[in-house]
Amino acid sequence: MIQYVVDGIVVGATLALGAIGLTLTYNILRFANFAHGEFLTFGAYFALVFAAFFASAGTIGPLTFGWGFLVAVAIAIVLTALLALGLDRLLFRPLRRSDVTVTLVIASFGASLMLRNVVVFLWGSRPEYYSRNIAVSSEIVPGVRMSGDEVFVVVITALLMLALHLFLTRTSLGRSMRAVSDDPALARVAGIDVQAVIRWTWFIGAGLAAVAGILFGLTVQISSEMGFNLILPMFAAAILGGIGSIYGAVLGGLIIGLAQSMSVPLIGPAYKPAVAFLLMFAILLVYPKGILGDRS
Amino acid sequence: MSAAAGGDGAKALVVRDVVAGYVPELDILRGASLEVRDREIVTVLGPNGAGKSTLMKAIAGLVPVRSGSIRMFGDELVGVPAHRMVSRGLAFVPQTGNVFPRLSVQENLEVGAAARGARDGLSDDLGRMYQLFPRLGERRRQAAGTLSGGERQMVAVARALMSRPRVLMLDEPSAGLSPLFVGIVFSKVREVRDLGLTVLVVEQNARAALAISDRGYVLAEGRDRIEGEARALLENPEVGALYLGARQALA
Numbered sequence: 001m002i003q004y005v006v007d008g009i010v011v012g013a014t015l016a017l018g019a020i021g022l023t024l025t026y027n028i029l030r031f032a033n034f035a036h037g038e039f040l041t042f043g044a045y046f047a048l049v050f051a052a053f054f055a056s057a058g059t060i061g062p063l064t065f066g067w068g069f070l071v072a073v074a075i076a077i078v079l080t081a082l083l084a085l086g087l088d089r090l091l092f093r094p095l096r097r098s099d100v101t102v103t104l105v106i107a108s109f110g111a112s113l114m115l116r117n118v119v120v121f122l123w124g125s126r127p128e129y130y131s132r133n134i135a136v137s138s139e140i141v142p143g144v145r146m147s148g149d150e151v152f153v154v155v156i157t158a159l160l161m162l163a164l165h166l167f168l169t170r171t172s173l174g175r176s177m178r179a180v181s182d183d184p185a186l187a188r189v190a191g192i193d194v195q196a197v198i199r200w201t202w203f204i205g206a207g208l209a210a211v212a213g214i215l216f217g218l219t220v221q222i223s224s225e226m227g228f229n230l231i232l233p234m235f236a237a238a239i240l241g242g243i244g245s246i247y248g249a250v251l252g253g254l255i256i257g258l259a260q261s262m263s264v265p266l267i268g269p270a271y272k273p274a275v276a277f278l279l280m281f282a283i284l285l286v287y288p289k290g291i292l293g294d295r296s
Numbered sequence: 297m298s299a300a301a302g303g304d305g306a307k308a309l310v311v312r313d314v315v316a317g318y319v320p321e322l323d324i325l326r327g328a329s330l331e332v333r334d335r336e337i338v339t340v341l342g343p344n345g346a347g348k349s350t351l352m353k354a355i356a357g358l359v360p361v362r363s364g365s366i367r368m369f370g371d372e373l374v375g376v377p378a379h380r381m382v383s384r385g386l387a388f389v390p391q392t393g394n395v396f397p398r399l400s401v402q403e404n405l406e407v408g409a410a411a412r413g414a415r416d417g418l419s420d421d422l423g424r425m426y427q428l429f430p431r432l433g434e435r436r437r438q439a440a441g442t443l444s445g446g447e448r449q450m451v452a453v454a455r456a457l458m459s460r461p462r463v464l465m466l467d468e469p470s471a472g473l474s475p476l477f478v479g480i481v482f483s484k485v486r487e488v489r490d491l492g493l494t495v496l497v498v499e500q501n502a503r504a505a506l507a508i509s510d511r512g513y514v515l516a517e518g519r520d521r522i523e524g525e526a527r528a529l530l531e532n533p534e535v536g537a538l539y540l541g542a543r544q545a546l547a
Contacts, residue, residue, distance in 0.1 A: 172406070172410045175403055185358075186393055186394060186395075187396075188378045190408055192379060
């Protein structure tokens with residue numbers, strides 16, 4: 001059973017990183033961006049492309065990849081963030097003027113479909129892997145086996161969350177982002193350049209999505225459908241944690257990851273997606289605004 | 297033009313014949329004018345719907361100005377984006393929704409200083425605000441949304457002051473406050489002026505606002521109708537009529 005807990009944390013970490021971006025864009029731009037899943041997919045493929053350039057760099061310790069891969073990750077983050085900024089400029093920003101939120105949501109559905117097709121066009125629909133090396137699991141504590149890559153996933157996620165927390169609470173830009181999410185009109189009055197803050201929100205949200213996609217690719221596989229398959233559990237995570245709350249997204253991601261993983265020995269893997277939603281419904285019945293949602 | 301501009305330079309705020317409204321066909325301000333001299337407290341009075349809040353928002357760049365001019369220490373403000381007003385030296389405290397509810401008191405104040413650019417002096421400024429509003433010092437870690445109405449108003453004013461403005465605009469600072477807090481807020485407005493600021497206040501609570509003001513304007517139907525010394529306005533029967541007339545019409 002403990003093994004399932006550990007597996008759940010690994011999946012939950014990926015979901016949490018993706019859900020943070022969803023919750024950030026929801027909070028500041030006030031719409032549910034269904035194209036967010038494709039940021040994970042693009043991030044994973046960008047890293048795949050650039051990892052090939054640096055493949056000769058060898059591997060680090062028990063990991064299946066080397067320093068070159070980390071360079072590829074950095075490039076993928078930037079490219080995915082630029083993709084999100086481009087999408088905002090061409091699609092979402094003109095539509096934001098209409099003030100009809102549902103327009104944005106439907107547009108993001110369309111963008112999701114289109115981006116998924118671009119992925120198939122560019123990279124094909126066959127699943128890919130970053131490495132042909134086999135990730136060897138070893139027993140870390142009695143009864144728990146983790147591969148080096150899985151440990152990496154959990155550690156990187158924890159570090160990124162800590163960094164995000166410090167960014168949001170200790171830096172001027174981070175506080176401005178939270179101010180815009182609290183009240184965009186007042187933020188403008190207080191002298192904050194709201195457009196600049198929106199650009200940073202896309203950059204950070206999409207950057208974290210790229211990392212989530214890459215981590216998923218490391219521990220599972222890379223495919224054109226991965227973002228689409230992850231978007232609903234990510235939404236479930238963001239909503240049950242309390243949409244708009246970053247810590248809620250992290251908590252929600254872990255809860256969904258754990259629930260999906262632990263349902264496997266109980267009812268079999270076929271029902272994993274349903275478990276996420278059943279849990280979301282159950283939690284919303286008790287906490288209508290999510291566990292860490294705004295109760296004011 | 298140049299002569300007028302030179303003369304305006306000595307004045308903190310000169311609003312001239314401003315026509316403005318939220319939607320193109322509907323002008324709320326129909327040629328409003330007023331002047332505020334350096335380090336003066338000026339109150340704008342008027343019945344509901346007279347355009348008092350719209351006037352403040354037009355000055356703050358939040359409502360499109362169709363014609364007329366707004367000069368602050370000689371600089372034209374019409375056309376300046378709202379978020380750049382702070383760096384021009386103008387701070388605005390809206391009537392409602394004037395704090396960031398999920399940010400702590402201290403974070404609200406820090407956000408106020410963000411647009412100033414300069415990072416130095418932040419802790420000095422925070423210290424000054426906690427001196428001006430000791431209550432906020434006690435609650436600096438508390439989320440602003442959990443404070444009482446009066447405390448929120450203090451946060452809003454302190455947030456505005458953190459940008460080190462030359463002109464402070466307050467939209468109905470006494471709205472929804474208990475008489476005790478109304479007194480506190482207006483006495484703070486006086487203290488703020490004594491620090492060297494110019495203050496423009498919009499108020500329903502005419503008596504309390506005029507008591508601390510140097511001069512006042514009465515706005516009606518989008519235009520300035522009466523201008524005078526605060527004391528004179530308090531005794532002016534016409535001011536009472538405009539006021540009470542509006543109140544009776546509402547009741």
